[in-house]
Amino acid sequence: SQQGEEDPQALSIQEGExxxxxxxxxxxxxxxxxxxxxxxxxxxxxxxxxxxxxxxxSGRLRVTLDTSKKSSSLLIxxxxxxxxxxxxxxxxxxxxxxxxxxxxxxxxxxxx
Amino acid sequence: NAGVMQxxxxxxxxxxxxxxxxxxxxxxxxxxxxxRQLPEEGLKFMVYLQKENxxxxxxxxxxxxxxxxxxxxxxxLRIQQVxxxxxxxxxxxxxxxxxxxxxxxxxxxxxxxxx
Numbered sequence: 001s002q003q004g005e006e007d008p009q010a011l012s013i014q015e016g017e018x019x020x021x022x023x024x025x026x027x028x029x030x031x032x033x034x035x036x037x038x039x040x041x042x043x044x045x046x047x048x049x050x051x052x053x054x055x056x057x058s059g060r061l062r063v064t065l066d067t068s069k070k071s072s073s074l075l076i077x078x079x080x081x082x083x084x085x086x087x088x089x090x091x092x093x094x095x096x097x098x099x100x101x102x103x104x105x106x107x108x109x110x111x112x
Numbered sequence: 113n114a115g116v117m118q119x120x121x122x123x124x125x126x127x128x129x130x131x132x133x134x135x136x137x138x139x140x141x142x143x144x145x146x147x148r149q150l151p152e153e154g155l156k157f158m159v160y161l162q163k164e165n166x167x168x169x170x171x172x173x174x175x176x177x178x179x180x181x182x183x184x185x186x187x188x189l190r191i192q193q194v195x196x197x198x199x200x201x202x203x204x205x206x207x208x209x210x211x212x213x214x215x216x217x218x219x220x221x222x223x224x225x226x227x
Contacts (some may be wrong), residue, residue, distance in 0.1 A: 030213070031213055040223075041220060041221075042116075042203060042218040042219055042220040043205075043218040044218075045215050045216070045218075050213065088154050088155070090155075092213075096168075097160055098214060099160055099168065099171075100145075100155070100157065102147075102155040104153055104154045
């Protein structure tokens with residue numbers, strides 16, 4: 001199985017609600033990053049959390065990291081229709097190069 | 113400062129033809145990464161290059177695939193004798209350094225369709 005697996009695979013909510021996505025990984029990491037991908041487009045970097053950090057905020061985004069459980073969560077508060085996209089977590093391992101290992105992503109649909 | 117530029121955005125090739133995908137990193141970035149995304153999947157690392165050097169090609173198929181990042185010009189991902197299974201979106205990312213916390217900036221991708 002692969003590093004960085006997100007759940008749920010798909011999430012459908014109404015505007016104004018919060019959206020929570022989870023990610024699990026398997027190896028020791030240096031950091032974990034979350035990306036957004038709009039349909040048919042490239043990836044946009046959202047936030048990076050280091051292995052020695054537990055929580056990080058950026059605007060309406062809140063990311064947590066639990067290295068003991070090898071898991072992370074991304075919370076989007078007060079969601080908007082424009083948040084509709086696929087969200088991927090990606091890890092950078094402690095060993096080796098700074099390449100990213102991605103999960104399969106969570107597809108978020110925010111309805112007006 | 114333009115972002116990472118990939119071209120073409122869409123590429124259609126018949127089985128057996130060659131596909132050449134180009135990536136111009138952001139200005140000042142000397143590290144380039146290629147990833148492949150199959151339908152409904154996350155991105156899979158293929159190859160990591162610095163100028164004139166392949167640093168890590170552990171994710172690249174041993175046959176038919178090659179990559180280069182010459183001293184001058186864009187990085188090229190080359191797929192020879194394409195097959196239907198090569199149909200995917202190919203993304204390039206660049207970063208200014210090799211640090212593990214260096215942010216990677218992604219291009220819009222090249223969508224390859226093999227018919």
